[in-house]
Amino acid sequence: xxxxxxxxxxxxxxxxxxxxxxxxxxxxxxxxxxxxxxxxxxxxxxxxxxxxxxxxxxxxxxxxxxxxxxxxxxxxxxxxxxxxxxxxxxxxxxxxxxxxxxxxxxxxxxxxxxxxxxxxxxxxxxxxxxxxxxxxxxxxxxxxxxxxxxxxxxxxxxxxxxx
Amino acid sequence: xxxxxxxxxxxxxxxxxxxxxxxxxxxxxxxxxxxxxxxxxxxxxxxxxxxxxxxxxxxxxxxxxxxxxxxxxxxxxxxxxxxxxxxxxxxxxxxxxxxxxxxxxxxxxxxxxxxxxxxxxxxxxxxxxxxxxxxxxxxxxxxxxxxxxxxxxxxxxxxxxxxxxxxxxxxxxxxxxx
Numbered sequence: 012x013x014x015x016x017x018x019x020x021x022x023x024x025x026x027x028x029x030x031x032x033x034x035x036x037x038x039x040x041x042x043x044x045x046x047x048x049x050x051x052x053x054x055x056x057x058x059x060x061x062x063x064x065x066x067x068x069x070x071x072x073x074x075x076x077x078x079x080x081x082x083x084x085x086x087x088x089x090x091x092x093x094x095x096x097x098x099x100x101x102x103x104x105x106x107x108x109x110x111x112x113x114x115x116x117x118x119x120x121x122x123x124x125x126x127x128x129x130x131x132x133x134x135x136x137x138x139x140x141x142x143x144x145x146x147x148x149x150x151x152x153x154x155x156x157x158x159x160x161x162x163x164x165x166x167x168x169x170x171x172x173x174x
Numbered sequence: 175x176x177x178x179x180x181x182x183x184x185x186x187x188x189x190x191x192x193x194x195x196x197x198x199x200x201x202x203x204x205x206x207x208x209x210x211x212x213x214x215x216x217x218x219x220x221x222x223x224x225x226x227x228x229x230x231x232x233x234x235x236x237x238x239x240x241x242x243x244x245x246x247x248x249x250x251x252x253x254x255x256x257x258x259x260x261x262x263x264x265x266x267x268x269x270x271x272x273x274x275x276x277x278x279x280x281x282x283x284x285x286x287x288x289x290x291x292x293x294x295x296x297x298x299x300x301x302x303x304x305x306x307x308x309x310x311x312x313x314x315x316x317x318x319x320x321x322x323x324x325x326x327x328x329x330x331x332x333x334x335x336x337x338x339x340x341x342x343x344x345x346x347x348x349x350x351x352x
Contacts, residue, residue, distance in 0.1 A: 043237040109258040
C-alpha cells in the first residue's frame with residue numbers, strides 16, 4: 012500500500028477480474044445467502060431474475076479479494092525496489108452500494124477503485140482515511156456493482172500536522 | 175406460499191432474529207477465500223495489526239448477518255432481493271468465539287409505484303456482539319411481494335406473525351439461543 016501522503020483524489024486502479032462459476036455461486040449462496048434464485052437454475056428461471064445469479068454479497072466480497080491480491084502484488088514490487096510499504100488499516104464501513112445488474116454463471120467481472128476523498132483525523136494520528144468509489148463491470152461492459160468505502164491508511168508522517 | 179409478505183412489516187417494528195456463536199474456523203475460512211489479510215487469518219500476525227488480535231472480516235460479518243436473516247425471516251417470506259445497501263458501519267471488532275444476536279428494525283415501508291405486486295421495506299439490521307453493542311449496522315431497502323388478495327390476514331396481528339415466523343425458523347434451523 013502507498014502511504015497516505017502519496018494518495019491523490021482522482022487516481023484509479025484497475026484491480027483485476029474474476030469469473031463466477033455456477034458452482035461458486037451455489038456454494039456461496041448455500042453458506043450465506045440461501046435464496047432460491049442463487050441456489051438452483053430451475054427456481055431462478057421461475058424468479059424475476061430469469062436465471063441463476065450470484066448473491067450480491069458474493070460480488071461485493073470478490074471485490075475485496077481482487078483488491079487484496081492487487082495490493083499484495085504492488086507491495087511485493089515496492090519491496091523489490093527497496094521501498095517501504097504502508098499498512099492498510101481497518102475500514103469503518105461503506106455506503107451507496109448498488110447492485111446494478113445481475114451476475115450470472117460464466118460472467119467475468121472487472122473491478123476498479125477510484126479515490127474520491129482523503130483526509131487526516133485528529134483522533135487517529137498515525138493514520139489517514141481514504142474514501143474510494145469501487146465498481147465492477149461485466150464482459151459486456153455493463154456495470155454490475157458500485158459502492159463507496161472508506162479505509163484507514165498508514166501515514167509516513169506519524170502524528171504530526173497534515174502536509 | 176410463503177407466510178410473510180410486504181404487508182407484515184410496518185415502521186417501528188423490532189424483530190429478534192436469533193443468535194449464534196462465530197467460530198475461529200469460520201473466520202479463518204472466510205478470510206482465506208475473500209479477505210486474506212493477517213488480522214483475519216492468523217493470531218500471531220494479527221497481534222501486530224491495529225486491533226491487536228484475530229478478528230472477522232467486516233464482509234464476513236455482513237455475510238453472517240445475511241445468513242441469520244435468511245434463516246429467521248426470508249426463508250418464509252416473499253423476499254425479492256434488494257437493489258443495494260444504503261450503509262454498512264463496522265462498529266466493533268468481531269472476535270473468535272463471540273456470540274452475536276441479530277435485531278431487525280423496520281424504518282419505513284412503502285408500496286412500489288411501478289410494480290403493484292411488490293413493496294419496499296427499509297430495515298436497519300444490527301448484529302449485536304458480546305458487549306451488547308452492534309459490531310455491524312446495515313441499512314437496506316428490501317423488496318417483498320404483496321399478499322395475494324384471497325389470503326388477507328384477519329385474526330393475527332402482522333407484528334405477532336413476523337416474530338412467530340422468526341422464532342419458528344430459528345428453532346427449526348437448530349440455532350442456539352443460549
